[in-house]
Each structure stands twice: as structure tokens, then as C-alpha cells.
Amino acid sequence: MTAYILRRLIMTIPILLGISILSFAIMHLAPGDPASMLMDPTISPEDRERMAERLGLNDPPHVQYLKWMGNILQGELGTSYVQRRPVADIIMERLPNTLVLMIASSLFAIILAIPFGVLSATRQYSTLDYSVTTFSFIGVATPNFWLGLMLLMIFSVQLGWFPAGGIQTINAPFSIWDRIHHLILPMIVLGTYDMASLMRYTRSSMLEVIRQDYIRTARAKGFRERTVIYKHGLRNAMIPVITIFGLMLPTFIGGSVVVETLFSWPGIGQLFINSVFQRDYPVIMALTMFSAVLVVIGNLLADILYAIVDPRIEY
């Protein structure tokens, strides 16, 4: 297992290298560069040119890439063009906010998806099953931003139950409750898609498992239904679900771009979108690599978890 993990980790190096070259190339091929974003009439063409020179934008792209790579190898993420301070600092300020949102919405997704998925499978064709199925179809089909706007309109504007944005009340002392209060709507918006699809996966995986011979055997041995379902069935049904979940991890970054913009949530997603609009190359590159690493880790985690829950897998 250790050897397997090591092998997998080594394999990630060429993958990440490839991703970095590709994203660097795309970024530079895209129209608009950082210096040209300054169209303030008080900033003269000469100043713009001087700044391009200072930022190294006049070097050929491969030289810029090699410089960037050299910095990365020394653990240097570079300096933001716009904020003029280390990219690492900027990301570290925002990361906790995104993590909170990601963890909360994953929990929200898992806690609701698994029990309802299981119930819906064990009571196939019941009213509950139909409701769960309908709900999950709607959940998968609802775009993030639309759901977000609806929740904002209903729960913030009409009912006034939740704040319309931000992560805390301004000018108020810190309180966990206040944070949770701000977290609930964005958490629901970000988690709904994953909850709905996890529910579907749990249901179908569970349906398949409870038709297996060993379940029949377990029942025949006289175990209680609950033991059969949760101990023998669920563990096996979770195998594909865990894989899917591992693969979902990186999509949180993508989803959070929308959610964070909608709810003024100062996380990585918002930072990414701002940086793209400002062509803040060092920040864009750092965040791209960050999500690439997340994808790789998500995959790896899925495989490891897979091995843990499924004893049949050998390495």
C-alpha cells in the first residue's frame, strides 16, 4: 500500500508539470495583459510600459514560465501584481473561508444524502422513494446561481431570516452562532448539487447491493434487518459513493466561484474570479495549481478509501 501511494505520488509530478505548462500557455494566449488593464486616463502609456518591464511581461513567454517554475521549486509563489504582496499570504487569508464553506457543504451533502439514499433504496417505490428521487433530480438540475438568488430573495429579503452576504456581522463581536448564521445559505447552495447526486448514487448502489447473495445469506442467518442493511449492505454500497465523493472535492472550488460571488464570501473562488479579471498572473497560476493538486489528491484519496472499505482490492 505504501509503495502504491508513493508510486501514485511520483506519477503526479508529470501531471502537475503538464497542467502548469498548459495553464501558463492559456493565460498568456488569452487577450488582455496585466499592464493593459490599467485604462485609468491618469496612467500614461509610458507608465504602463515601465510596469510591464518591471513585472517581466516583456520577456518571451518561455522565459517567464521558467522564472515562475524556478520560484515554485524554491517554494515561492511570487508576488501579486495588483496587491504587491506575496501570493502565499493572499491565499492563506482566503483559504480558511473557503475551507469552512467546503467542509460545511460536504457535511450538509453527506449527512442528508446517505440516510435518505439508503431509505429510498430499502423502501423502493414508496412515497419516500419517489420524493427523494424527484428531489434529487431537481437538485442536480438546479443551477447554483439560480438557487442562490431564490434563497436570497426568500430567506434574506422577504423573511429576513438570514444575512444577504459576508461571513460575519460588521461591527459585532465574534460569535460562532453569527458565523453559522452567515454560513447556512451559501452552504445549502454549494452543497445541494452534491447532495442530490450523492443521494442518487447511494440509492442505486444500495439497490444493487441488497440484491446480492450475501445479503440474502445474512438475512437467512437470522440477523435483524437493521444489521443486514447497515452493517453488511451499507459498507459495500459506500464503495462507489466514496469514489464519487473523492472526485467531487475539486468541484467545490469551481462551485464556490459562483457561490462566493453571490454571497460576498471572501474565499478562494472570489479571489480567483477577481484575479482573472485583473490578469493577476501569479495569483491565477497559484490557484490553478492549487486546484490541480486538489484534483490529484481527491483521486488519490478516493483510491485509498476504496482500498480501505473494499478488502478485495489489492495493490
Added chain:
Amino acid sequence: MKLNKRFIILLGLMLVFSMTLAACGGGGEEPAPQDDATQEEETEEEAAEETAGEPQYGGDLIYGQTGNPQLFNPLYSQDTASGDIEALIFAGLMRTDENLNVVPHLGEPVEVSEDGLEHIYRIYEGVKWHDGEEVTADDVVFTFSIPLHEDYDGPRKSYFENLETVEKIDDYTVKFILKKPDAAWPITAGYELLPEHILGDVPVAELGEHEFNRNPIGAGPFKFDEWVEGQYVRLVAHEDYFEGRPYLDSITVKITGDSNAQVLQLQTGDIQMGAFPSEEFSTVETFDHVNISQILRYAYNYFGFNFRNEFFQDLRVRQAIAHALDRQAIIDATLDGHGEVAHGPVSPLSWAWTDELTVYEYDPEKAKALLAEAGWEPGSDGVLEKDGKKFEIEILYNEENIARRNTAVIMQEQLAEVGIKATPKSLEWGAFLDTINPPNYDFDTVILGWALGTDPNPKQIFHSAEIEQGLNNISYVNEELDKLMDEAAVELDEEKRKELLQEIFKILSEDLPYVFLNYPMDNVAYPKNLHGFTHHPRVPFYKAHEWWLEQ
């Protein structure tokens, strides 16, 4: 089930852990208790009439802003989000009042030499930095020396290119020596000051990255207190502000992201005050808890012709298009009616305003006649043709701007009526700039706007010297105009200068390098109990020390 329960508790703990993690990043000290809602109501009713005229100290204001500030140092910041807040923290020798006149602030001009090259300014005594030190001539010399230094790498070097040197005469007097006479010098002289006693020893090359920029000390009415990245910037009253302590205890600028979020948070009260686009006017009007202040913004929107496209080199064609556009209808449809039709590159707010601009009324028939005169004949499909070429053009705009998108669509219809086939085309802002700016100039027509500078000379936009590198991306050449704009830049006599500028505006309104579309409005929503607010067309926090909340 046991396992499930334990699992849930574990997950719950993780959630709590992650919350505290976030709290470490942004836990604010100095919490100010929120006002009791009931108390507020009571006082509002009781005190409405009695105290409306009597300024009161105290109160915290939450102001919403869509942009995320980058750093607070006027010589290095590049975005309006930072600049707006800088205007609260920093102060300069001069400032621009609400009528856009340059007036004294921390000091005043006392002497100008005959040739206009030497300007002496005196600082008022007793003006204090936020840390208690006095503002002196050393600070002025220090601040203005930075952009003159060869290591300076910020975006403002050319702003000071006409400055030869700056010298201290005594503790409160400085002398600026210019390279050539400069009518706009008082504006430059008002540049916000930086404290020499804090930054004096920092090498100029390191100023751009210095921690001061995230922890600024200025001489403005409000002191920097706390900045939580992406969330808010908190400023507190500067007790020793030389015009008197601000009435408000604090202003917190909350970053809302975009104008939708901004309006939503105004509605829910998450922010108390903020600007909003004209398209949202009828929405904000329904909010019971805010007043709306509306004035003309110091800006104009325009429809620009690319003179590299031969179609537009004929004045009759440009005039025809001006006649073909119903600009009032465009304002009604895109700005909810909130704006004024523009006829030239000068704002009615400017001291150089003239009403002798050429007005091209909406008149499609006249447009058709002018086009016919210019040799354009309708083809079989109704689209005009000349020398085998069809009059087909693209209208370029940046896709984020909804008002411009709608403008493009309406123009498409209006131009179709006179036989011009116009196709709206949108690009993301960065790509858009890349396309229209040198060296590409790759567009037929463009919808855009200019925020005007304090100095009304439009040289940077219409001078032929600005084509290769500058802002004259429509490649407009008019030698007579070039000469006039050069003259206006060095003319120190105000009356003569005004005449020159008005002449320039008249020529531009006649010659139509752009069809000037409209002057947009600046809309600010503010709490009903806020008093003393002066709506400045360019500075959102203008004279914020005079704002007060009726408690």
C-alpha cells in the same frame, strides 16, 4: 446506529474547528455593540424635529463598495476602490470641492512666479498625522520626491513629469519648480501626502511592497483601523483632524462584490449606504429606510468611430449617425431614464462648460439624406451600399456592462432604420481593451465612457500624438484641434483658458469623433438619519468628517 452517531459528532466537531480556523483569520477587536432596534425607532420619532439641525457625535456607518481595495498608498494604488478609501485616510495640500474647483486643504498656494515655473505653498500649522506628529514641509518634499526618483516603480510617474524639483523653504513652506508652465498644476500639487517620519528611511524601490500600504497613516479625517481582506476596511475618527473631529465614530467599508449584491445588502440593511447603478433606481426607490441622492456623475458615455475604417472619415456619415440615434430613448431604456443627453466631451458640472455645442437632433430623415449625399444608396436588401461595399459595422462593448449591452441593441435597431446594418459584439473587459487599444485598434465602433479628470482639457483623448500609444484609440486627427489643446495646456490665464477649452469643445461637438451619448447619474443611497452628506461627483467620502447620524 451507534457508529453513525459517533460519526456525526465527529463531523460536528470538525465543523466547529473549521469555524475557529476562520475566526483566527479575521477576529475583530473593539466590537461596537449594535444599536437596539426599538431604541432607534423611539429616538427617531422623538428627535426628528428637535435635533435635525444639531450635529451629534457618535455612530458607526457601514458603507458598501463593490470593488475590493488593493493597497492604501496613493502613489501605488491603481483602482478606484483603493483610491476612494485613500481619500478618507490621506489628505493633500489642495482638494477638489463639490463644484470641481481646486481649493486649499492642508495648505494653500501663496505665490506663483511671473513665468509660472515656481509655485510656493504654505502648510497650515498644527495639522497632525494620525500618530500625532505634525505635518511639515519635509512631508511634502518627501512625497513629491518619490515619483521623481529613478527607483520609483508605481503607476504615477508621468503625473509628475512636469515637476523639476521640490524644495523646503522653512518648516511650513515649500517651493515647487516646474519644467514648463502647467495650467493643471494646482491639481497635481494637491496630491495626497505621505508621512516622511515613517517612510523617510525606506528605499524608494521598496515602497511599493512596504507594509505601510496595508497599515497606512495619513492626515485625513479618518484613521485606518482594521482591514479584513475581501470583507471590510474599518476606519475610525481621527481625533486631531485639523478641521475638527469627525462626528462619526467609525466608517466601515464593506466589500459587496457586485452591484446586485450591493443593492440586495442595501435592502436587507447589511450595508447602510452605497452607490448603485441607474438601472436599479426604481428598485432602490422602494426601500423605506434609505434616502437617495442623485447628481450628475463627472463622466460621459459615448459611441466612438474608428477612423481607420474609411466609412467614418466622411463627416456626413458621422453626422448622419448622430441624427439616426434617439439618445433620449437610449437613456430611457438603458438607464431607467436617469441621465442627460450629451453633446460634447465636457460635463455640465465643469467650469469650462459651454452651451454653444452643436446639437444633432434625432432625425432619421435627415440621416438618410446625409448618407445619400455621401454616396450611400440602399441595396436590394435595404442595407446601404457604396462602391460595392455594404454599410455593415460592428458595435463593440464590454460584456459586463448591462447598460452598454442594451445600448448596443437599441442602436442596432435605430441604425437599421436608416439602412446601416450594425451588429453588437461583446468582449470581456481585458480582451476588450486589448482589441481597441494600440497596437490593435481592431473595431468599427465602440460604446464606452470616460470618467473626466479635474482638468477639463481633453488632450489625452483627442490629440493626434495620443494615437500610437495613448487613449486616442479611434485614431482621430485634427491639426487645428491639436494646436488648441496644446495651447490650453500651458495657458495660465483662466479666462483665456476657458475660451480655448470652449472652442475645443465646440469643434469636437461639431466634428463628431464620437457621438456623445449621455451624462450618467451618480446615485447614492444613505440612511434616513444621516445628515451633513455632500454628494461629490467624484469623491464618495467627500467631507466625511461632516457626516453625522441622528441617534
